[in-house]
Amino acid sequence: MVGALAEKRIVPLRARRDEDKEARRRELLDAARALFEATSFAEVKMADVAARTGLAKGTVFLYFPTxxxxxxxxxxxxxxxxxxxxxxxxxxxxxxxxxxxxxxxxxxxxxxxxxxxxxxxxxxxxxxxxxxxxxxxxxxxxxxxxxxxxxxxxxxxxxxxxxxxxxxxxxxxxxxxxxxxxxxxxxxxxxxxxxxxxxxxxxxxxxxxxxxxxxxxxxxxxx
Structure with missing residues (x-):
């Protein structure tokens, strides 16, 4: 009984985490697009993407290594x-x-x-x-x-x-x-x-x- 209740708690939490990851990924892609449209690929820096999303540069690299x-x-x-x-x-x-x-x-x-x-x-x-x-x-x-x-x-x-x-x-x-x-x-x-x-x-x-x-x-x- 206790195990079943624990499983019910874990599944929604994992789902929310997956949703949060996808939302952050989408935010990074949107930021990259906006910067690219304003300048060029060569001029866009990962630091710029991080700054636009309010995330640490290291966090950006967790989602996209390059x-x-x-x-x-x-x-x-x-x-x-x-x-x-x-x-x-x-x-x-x-x-x-x-x-x-x-x-x-x-x-x-x-x-x-x-x-x-x-x-x-x-x-x-x-x-x-x-x-x-x-x-x-x-x-x-x-x-x-x-x-x-x-x-x-x-x-x-x-x-x-x-x-x-x-x-x-x-x-x-x-x-x-x-x-x-x-x-x-x-x-x-x-x-x-x-x-x-x-x-x-x-x-x-x-x-x-x-x-x-x-x-x-x-x-x-x-x-």
Whole structure:
């Protein structure tokens, strides 16, 4: 009887502790995001994240052993949310044109500058200073998300196969990464590009992405 009562007391306490840990983890991710949006990855320090949350720097490292691990976790959250948004669009019934799908993908990235900026840092920065376990957990979730989206892409564009749908997702990743880097330019370069003859170097992220995906899909359909 006493043992049963003790167990009932322990379970809620553990649940509360788990909730507290998740709440603190979320607080750290939110702080990292706010700092990143205000500056850049290179300028954000773990001490800044600690100060913004009112936590000791050592506490931050208990949750995320490196800055890269912290931002990879943030990217994980943002990537999951974007896949869910895109899947919601792709869940509409009917066969689409390639241009319609390309436009839908580009529109799903509107307001997602933080996500696309971090995505551009994934391979070259964020995955360079994390553990194998952290990298694998991230890649596993990406793989699952890709499978769901691949099936929806095939439903909208019947000429896609499982292989070409996966190829399309990887190419979209490459296009988003490249175009985001080209669109996010330094203030001095932005001033230079206002010159009339520099127009060919200006990048409209949404328009360029839509055109590139449309062209890619035409090539896949012609195979």
């Amino acid at each position: 800055k890269e691990a912290l931002f990879l976790a943030l990217l994980d959250d943002l990537l999951t949310a974007w896949f869910a948004k895109l899947n919601g669009r792709l869940a509409q019934d009917g066969t689409w044109t390639g241009h319609q799908l390309a436009r839908s993908v580009a529109e799903s990235l509107e307001g997602e500058e933080t996500f696309t900026r971090l995505l551009a840092l994934a391979q070259t920065v964020l995955e360079q200073n994390v553990t194998v376990a952290q990298a694998r957990a991230f890649k596993e979730r990406v793989l699952v998300a890709m499978g769901t989206t691949s099936a929806l892409l095939q439903a909208r564009l019947p000429f896609l196969t499982p292989e070409t749908a996966g190829q399309l997702i990887r190419c979209v990743h490459a296009l988003v990464t490249g175009l985001r880097q080209m669109a996010d330019i330094a203030p001095v370069a932005r001033e230079v590009l206002t010159l009339p003859h520099m127009a060919p170097l200006r990048v409209d992220f949404r328009a360029e992405l839509t055109a590139a995906i449309t062209t890619l899909l035409r090539g896949l359909e012609a195979r």
